[in-house]
Structure formats: structure tokens, C-alpha cells
Amino acid sequence: EPEVTQTPSHQxxxxxxxxxxxxxPISNHLYFYWYRQILGQKVEFLVSFYNNEISEKSEIFDDxxxxxRPDGSNFTLKIRSTKLExxxxxxxxxxxxxxxxxxxxxxxxxxxxL
Amino acid sequence: DAKTTQPTxxxxxxxxxxxxxxxxxxxSGNEYVYWYRQIHSQGPQYIIHGLKNNETNEMASLIITEDRKxxxxxxxxxxxxxxxxxxxIVRALIKxxxxxxxxxxxxxxxxxx
Numbered sequence: 001e002p003e004v005t006q007t008p009s010h011q012x013x014x015x016x017x018x019x020x021x022x023x024x025p026i027s028n029h030l031y032f033y034w035y036r037q038i039l040g041q042k043v044e045f046l047v048s049f050y051n052n053e054i055s056e057k058s059e060i061f062d063d064x065x066x067x068x069r070p071d072g073s074n075f076t077l078k079i080r081s082t083k084l085e086x087x088x089x090x091x092x093x094x095x096x097x098x099x100x101x102x103x104x105x106x107x108x109x110x111x112x113x114l
Numbered sequence: 115d116a117k118t119t120q121p122t123x124x125x126x127x128x129x130x131x132x133x134x135x136x137x138x139x140x141x142s143g144n145e146y147v148y149w150y151r152q153i154h155s156q157g158p159q160y161i162i163h164g165l166k167n168n169e170t171n172e173m174a175s176l177i178i179t180e181d182r183k184x185x186x187x188x189x190x191x192x193x194x195x196x197x198x199x200x201x202x203i204v205r206a207l208i209k210x211x212x213x214x215x216x217x218x219x220x221x222x223x224x225x226x227x
Binding site (some may be wrong): 004031033043 | 150155156157158159160163200201213214215216217218
């Protein structure tokens with residue numbers, strides 16, 4: 001069964017460093033999402049992406065964040081200058097065209113900012 | 115999107131049916147009910163969705179009341195692997211690229227042997 005994959009599974013970084021989280025969505029999907037979950041808290045929407053542009057973003061997704069689909073298969077989330085409060089699980093999701101919001105989530109990347 | 119209310123937690127015996135309620139009294143006519151679950155620290159997993167008719171798939175059944183103000187997710191024969199947080203989400207299906215999911219606190223279900 002096709003699945004969303006994410007790398008790395010765990011990323012440790014120093015405050016102020018840039019990180020790039022990578023996702024490979026399911027191959028025929030056209031809608032892509034990033035969510036995050038701070039330990040013990042709710043899953044929060046960050047951004048959605050379609051047709052090579054952001055279609056919606058939350059207040060969390062400020063100008064320290066960016067997304068890209070560089071090569072037609074990967075979907076990346078970049079955090080330019082990490083803060084301690086960016087420590088969280090980051091989940092990528094994708095959705096097929098025409099489906100009823102059945103977003104398929106990856107296993108997540110645990111980001112730890114020291 | 116309509117707000118949902120779910121119990122914080124519930125226990126269920128292995129092999130028995132688990133009935134998970136969700137209240138969504140402010141649901142609009144064009145809003146669907148979706149259920150996802152999150153097994154410890156994994157990504158959320160889609161379970162089922164419905165508009166007004168009851169729905170069943172290989173994972174679960176969804177019963178929506180006639181007035182659509184509440185629904186129940188039924189796991190027919192709960193197993194230990196069904197231990198997870200279950201989220202009821204209500205939103206309209208918009209034919210656009212957004213369609214973000216807004217997760218609440220969900221119901222923490224513990225299946226006991």
C-alpha cells in the first residue's frame with residue numbers, strides 16, 4: 001500500500017540553525033500539507049500546498065517557515081532560524097485529487113531544538 | 115467549521131465493540147463528519163467520513179443521527195492495536211486546495227485485555 005514517507009525520523013539542531021524536513025508524498029497525490037504537534041498538545045495545521053503554491057497557511061507559519069516541491073516528488077519544510085519552541089513532531093500529509101479530504105499522513109519527524 | 119465535543123477518554127474491553135460519541139450541534143448542511151485516529155506518536159490515520167447516511171468500511175462504522183447533531187464511531191471488535199486518540203472533525207468539503215484538518219483534543223481510547 002502506498003504511503004507518505006518522511007526523513008529524518010529525528011532531527012536535533014541548535015537554536016538559530018536552519019533545518020529542512022523532507023517528505024515524499026504518495027505518487028498520484030496533488031495536495032500537500034504540513035502539520036505539527038508539540039509534545040502533549042493538539043495536532044496543528046501549518047500549511048497546505050497545491051499547484052506549486054501555498055493555498056492556505058496558519059498563523060504559526062510565519063516568514064521563518066517555507067515549503068517547496070523541488071523535484072516533483074519531494075515536499076520540504078524549511079525552518080530558517082529555529083527556536084526552542086519549534087521543537088515538535090512535524091507531520092507531512094498528502095491527498096489525492098477529488099477525494100473527500102482523506103489526507104494520508106507520514107510517520108513524522110521529531111525536531112528537537114537545543 | 116463546526117465545533118465538536120468528545121469525551122476525554124474511555125476504556126474498552128478487547129473483542130467488544132467500542133462506541134465513540136461526538137457532538138456537533140452546530141453542524142451545517144454542507145459539513146461532513148470525519149474520523150481520524152492517532153496511535154501513540156504516529157501520524158494521524160483516516161478512518162471514515164460521512165454526510166448524513168451511516169457509513170461502514172473495513173475499519174469502522176459511522177452512525178450519524180437524523181438531525182446530524184451527533185455521531186458515533188463504532189469499532190466492532192476492538193483490539194489492543196486500536197488503543198489510540200480518536201478525533202472527530204467536522205468541516206465542509208471545499209473543492210479547493212485548502213481543506214485543512216482542525217484537530218481537537220479527541221478521545222483517548224484504551225483497549226484492555
